[in-house]
Amino acid sequence: MTREHFPYMTDVAVEFVSTEDLIAQNPLDNTNNGSTCSFKVYDPGKDQLTRFAQPTSETLIAVTDPSAFEVGDQVEITLANGNIHTSTVVGIDDDMEWIQIAGGLPSATDTDARVRVLLGTEVTMDEFGTARIGSKEYGFRGTLAASHPVHVLDQEFNIEIKFVGAPGGGLDALDLICGVIKPRGECR
Secondary structure, three states, rough: OOOOOOOOOOOOOEEEEEOOEEEEEEEEEOOOOOOEEEEEEEEEEEEEOOOOOOOOOOOOOEEHHHOOOOOOEEEEOOOOOOEEEEEEEEEEEOOOOEEEEEEOOOOOOOOOEEEEEEEOOOOEEEEOOOOEEEOOEEEEEEEEEEOOOOOOOOOEEEEEEEEEEEOOOOOOOOOOOOEEEOOOOOOO
């Protein structure tokens, strides 16, 4: 994860270079059939846990600190089956220590399941350079547009990258040797 302060209202380039599958000893090559690379942006101040297991269809989610959320926040909730459910906060009760989400959970959660606020939509990353292990001239690049909701002066946030390998190929371990986040035009 990376925490950065970005310049206000500018496009920001996000690059992950020299990316490598450590176990397979291969560079992460996006040209493989079906491979994708993307990242999401999260608010680190709104990363909470469920206080106990929540059943399927539940809309009231008991969290460790409901005051961290606001009505309208887009939240991701980790389900017991490992899937992520995305919903919107429609209500908050600090006394009862829950948030209310739109619609119900598609399946149950465990105790201490992660509930966090997603800022904007997932950003697709494009491959650049030639896939070689350790090459600083190879990796993935995406852009946080000036219109992305993370562009609030001095707001901290987390970036989480996701590489999905070709069907049946699977990714064993991801190593990001160097992450670069700079205003557009300053990369390379």
